[in-house]
Amino acid sequence: MKKTGIVFFPAFDWSLGETHPEREERLLYTQEQIFEEGVMDLPQIKQYSPAVADLRDVLRTQALFPNPDRHDLDAHLIAVGCSLVLGKALMAKEITNGFVLVRPPGHHSGTVVWGNRGFCTLNNEAILVNYLRTYYGLKKIAIVDTDVHHGDGTQDIFYYDPNVLCISIHQDGRTLYPGTGFCEEKGGPNSWGSIVNIPLPPGIGDEGFLYALEKWAMPAVREFKPDIIINSAGQDNHFTDPLASMNVTARGYGKITEMISPDLAVLEGGYSIQGALPYVNLAILLALAGEDYSGVIESQKMKRRVLGGEEVRAYIDKLHEYYKQIEPRWRYAQRQEWRLPAGNWVIRERDIYYDTEGIREQRYDLIRECRQCGGTVFISTSNLNTGEKAVLVKIPFEACPACEQAGYDLAEQYKKSAPTLLLQNQLHNRISFWENGKEVNLFATHN
Amino acid sequence: MKIGIDVGGTYTDAVLIDSGQVRQTGKVPTKQDRLLDTVLEALDSLDIGAKAFPREKVENIPVSTTLVTNAILQNRLSAVELILLPGSGMKLDSLAWPVPYRVLGGELDYRGRRVADLDSHEMQQLAEILKEKFLQAKQQGEKALAVVSGKFAHRNYILEQQLAAYLRKEIPDLTVALGSEWGQTNFFRRSLTAYLNLATRDLFSDFRDKLTKAVRARGLNAPIKILKADGGMQQAENIRPVESVYSGPVASLLGVLAQSQPEESYIVVDVGGTTTDIGLVLSGRPLLSSKGAHIGNFLTNVPSLAVRSVAVGGDSVILSAAGKQTTSEGEENINIEENINIEENINISLADYRLGPAYCLGGNNPTTTDALRYLGLIDFGDYIRAEEAMALLLPEDMREIPRLRNVAQKVLNLMVEKIALTIEALIKQWKEEPAYKIWQVLNPQHDYIFPIKLSGGGAGGIAEALGQRMNTTAGLAKHSMVVNAIGAAMARPTFSWTLNLDTNLRRYRIEETGEQGEWRGSLRPHREVEQFLKDLASKQAKKMGLDESQLETEPFDYFPLIEGYLTVGQIVRGRVHLPPGAFQLQNSGLPA
Ligand SMILES: [Zn+2]
Numbered sequence A: 001m002k003k004t005g006i007v008f009f010p011a012f013d014w015s016l017g018e019t020h021p022e023r024e025e026r027l028l029y030t031q032e033q034i035f036e037e038g039v040m041d042l043p044q045i046k047q048y049s050p051a052v053a054d055l056r057d058v059l060r061t062q063a064l065f066p067n068p069d070r071h072d073l074d075a076h077l078i079a080v081g082c083s084l085v086l087g088k089a090l091m092a093k094e095i096t097n098g099f100v101l102v103r104p105p106g107h108h109s110g111t112v113v114w115g116n117r118g119f120c121t122l123n124n125e126a127i128l129v130n131y132l133r134t135y136y137g138l139k140k141i142a143i144v145d146t147d148v149h150h151g152d153g154t155q156d157i158f159y160y161d162p163n164v165l166c167i168s169i170h171q172d173g174r175t176l177y178p179g180t181g182f183c184e185e186k187g188g189p190n191s192w193g194s195i196v197n198i199p200l201p202p203g204i205g206d207e208g209f210l211y212a213l214e215k216w217a218m219p220a221v222r223e224f225k226p227d228i229i230i231n232s233a234g235q236d237n238h239f240t241d242p243l244a245s246m247n248v249t250a251r252g253y254g255k256i257t258e259m260i261s262p263d264l265a266v267l268e269g270g271y272s273i274q275g276a277l278p279y280v281n282l283a284i285l286l287a288l289a290g291e292d293y294s295g296v297i298e299s300q301k302m303k304r305r306v307l308g309g310e311e312v313r314a315y316i317d318k319l320h321e322y323y324k325q326i327e328p329r330w331r332y333a334q335r336q337e338w339r340l341p342a343g344n345w346v347i348r349e350r351d352i353y354y355d356t357e358g359i360r361e362q363r364y365d366l367i368r369e370c371r372q373c374g375g376t377v378f379i380s381t382s383n384l385n386t387g388e389k390a391v392l393v394k395i396p397f398e399a400c401p402a403c404e405q406a407g408y409d410l411a412e413q414y415k416k417s418a419p420t421l422l423l424q425n426q427l428h429n430r431i432s433f434w435e436n437g438k439e440v441n442l443f444a445t446h447n
Numbered sequence B: 001m002k003i004g005i006d007v008g009g010t011y012t013d014a015v016l017i018d019s020g021q022v023r024q025t026g027k028v029p030t031k032q033d034r035l036l037d038t039v040l041e042a043l044d045s046l047d048i049g050a051k052a053f054p055r056e057k058v059e060n061i062p063v064s065t066t067l068v069t070n071a072i073l074q075n076r077l078s079a080v081e082l083i084l085l086p087g088s089g090m091k092l093d094s095l096a097w098p099v100p101y102r103v104l105g106g107e108l109d110y111r112g113r114r115v116a117d118l119d120s121h122e123m124q125q126l127a128e129i130l131k132e133k134f135l136q137a138k139q140q141g142e143k144a145l146a147v148v149s150g151k152f153a154h155r156n157y158i159l160e161q162q163l164a165a166y167l168r169k170e171i172p173d174l175t176v177a178l179g180s181e182w183g184q185t186n187f188f189r190r191s192l193t194a195y196l197n198l199a200t201r202d203l204f205s206d207f208r209d210k211l212t213k214a215v216r217a218r219g220l221n222a223p224i225k226i227l228k229a230d231g232g233m234q235q236a237e238n239i240r241p242v243e244s245v246y247s248g249p250v251a252s253l254l255g256v257l258a259q260s261q262p263e264e265s266y267i268v269v270d271v272g273g274t275t276t277d278i279g280l281v282l283s284g285r286p287l288l289s290s291k292g293a294h295i296g297n298f299l300t301n302v303p304s305l306a307v308r309s310v311a312v313g314g315d316s317v318i319l320s321a322a323g324k325q326t327t328s329e330g331e332e333n334i335n336i337e338e339n340i341n342i343e344e345n346i347n348i349s350l351a352d353y354r355l356g357p358a359y360c361l362g363g364n365n366p367t368t369t370d371a372l373r374y375l376g377l378i379d380f381g382d383y384i385r386a387e388e389a390m391a392l393l394l395p396e397d398m399r400e401i402p403r404l405r406n407v408a409q410k411v412l413n414l415m416v417e418k419i420a421l422t423i424e425a426l427i428k429q430w431k432e433e434p435a436y437k438i439w440q441v442l443n444p445q446h447d448y449i450f451p452i453k454l455s456g457g458g459a460g461g462i463a464e465a466l467g468q469r470m471n472t473t474a475g476l477a478k479h480s481m482v483v484n485a486i487g488a489a490m491a492r493p494t495f496s497w498t499l500n501l502d503t504n505l506r507r508y509r510i511e512e513t514g515e516q517g518e519w520r521g522s523l524r525p526h527r528e529v530e531q532f533l534k535d536l537a538s539k540q541a542k543k544m545g546l547d548e549s550q551l552e553t554e555p556f557d558y559f560p561l562i563e564g565y566l567t568v569g570q571i572v573r574g575r576v577h578l579p580p581g582a583f584q585l586q587n588s589g590l591p592a
């Protein structure tokens, strides 16, 4: 029998503040709805218990600066741990698909973490993806982000990675946090086209959303031929969401889930905790379990005007055509200025704002152009609020020998001068950390 | 002076305990179709009324019985009309309802707020159909019974009550029970629990009344008590019938608990005739299942101990594919699960049934007991016959002693392996209990190695091998032959009282009884609500004759209820309870 796994972790004893949208109450009614329906008694549903993730699995994917101890991670490590629980169950073929129904969310948390952004500190899906690549040898993974907000953190983590396709369908960044996710953001020099952003105008409902998925996102996924598909299942496209302006229904979410047919869905945002979440979570779960979700009807009726019809279809088609035509324009770094090893290095300057704590980050990303692999990445980052600086060197999965060597050279070059340096050696599953020129064992106290 | 009676699948045991010591024991065969007679025979096997054991000193008469479980498994249930108010959501037929139902409109949401009212036209139609149906049933001597169960009615029983009141008015001799009387979240299980409870009501009360009468006729005036699935002992007149399911395995666990240190953790393995029951005790507390009891095709929300049974016991028949088979009946039932090659052509396996006693005890078939006897692991039964039993499993030209020993050893291994796998499954279930709070996940307590305590007929014979297989110590509990009856005698009462309060909607409810009411306190109560729960619980505890000073309070959950960044109330959950447990037996007791 096909089995659908679920980890339900509502973190009933954790919030970002009593009246904060990310609060204890968020999944309370979802629990009531799902348990009352008897979903857990469906023979194809298998409930898993939560677990805590190892810091090692986080640092393979994200750089916690200035060091991990400065972050409050308990709740986030459990959300990540829950994602890994279902990832392992999927790989062990105990389940055919699964729903990580947990909080806090993760998709605004990027490559570098100075603090919490958009309620996220750790990126649940990204850490899961790299875990599966490390321990199960997965080569290609597609992430389809159906949260109303641009999945900017996930995009950031895989921006230079040609083996992870990131598709985000969201409300246009000109009208909503985080203000990014435009068609022009298509990937790095070795991964151009592995990032797909589909920004939609406010007001779109089931029909328009499914159209974008059917005509654009899913053909891209099929062309990419991923080993598995992960859905960042945010629920704030719902017509009752207080933070956004889309008009998707719970049944629409059921259809979205059916169309994506993800191996794993991971809850992201969604803050209409009474109007939407009990219904949307139920519809997603039923869709994953192959059950009829057509009876899932919100008690609140839709009041906003839905944007749809030919007008929306034409808009999406035109945007899609535009996306295809966009060509990259790279700026190359001065090798001497950055003391870079041999090769051509593309440089990108970034300004990142952490809304939860008001932190401003300035970043320089340098990517080694490479035809053989994803290319080693060097990131120099500053927390403009505290003046703290740090360096991240990433040797990618399946790195070619030249890129691997470039990574070691960079680490050697910067480990004395940078206040902190993290070397993510994804190729050999090794994580090294230097603080004030000395190598530190980050895992001694955490194991 | 305590009496305890346990009705098992094969035997019914009785004990008499005085000053914490087992003074008398009795054992009679169980007659599944005449349980009342069986209980009375067991009672009569004790010498009550003798000078040392005067009748008036008997404090109570606890019985653990399979009456309700058997009735459900054998479908001996009264006819009940199930009427559902499912509203919207998951389709009803997504779940396997084991009984037919009728559906009416009317809907509540997850906080019990009304979404749609009952439809008066539908109600009229339903009443007409039921009148007709019950008229026919009455002619056949059946009673008019119905359950009305609504989704989210445990949060607000308004629709259920409206419909029930209407039906009672239209059909005066109708008995209607409500799903909301079983207040836990899970519409499916709540509906089926209410259904089973009503469908076993007459059977149970008939048993209770006749038992009471018979006991009184023997000059015993002590209250009759019944063991519940959660390990608690309750006055027979206060118990809800379906709560008495699963008494057997629970009793053995409590029997071992009564002879153990209060803070001990261990696994209980009770080896019966054809089944072995397994339970887990953590720091002196039996593990409760996080879901309700599962009986036959019915999922319920009856609180129950996490006990597991495996189809192997002392009377399990040994099957051998090439040896002589004395099996004459039940051939089609043969369940060959695990085969072990002795020689190329001989497969030894264990059947999941019995065909009378062991060969070494005068039976006709080789059983696990014969294997244990032949290996010298138990000292009852005839050794020569045990050897013969092993020989029967082999072709005549292969009956040398090393081969016989080999067969017996394989049987022991098969038995131990089946039990070990079940123990591991139970431990896995415990480790994988869902957790919904951070402190639970950060403070797991899973790294125990549990000692094993065995009870039952030949249990001593497998102790060493099971201990080795599980990498722990394993030993026989005292009074291992009557441990179930000791469990019945020494079980403590249980009590649980869970408050759910929504101060914004000004409603509270009690999960265990389905009681609902209006909250008149503040929007954000703290001490106030804790006192409120304590007062309610104490009142109920007193009513049930419990010592309220023993009640334990669990930490409360408080959820601020926010609307548009304003706190508009609180959802509070809190629980007061008396966990399952057993009175202690003195160590020096000797069976009479
Ligand atoms: Zn979002």
Ligand SMILES: [Zn+2]
Binding pocket: A370, A371, A372, A373, A374, A375, A376, A399, A400, A401, A402, A403, A404
């Ligand atoms: Zn390379």
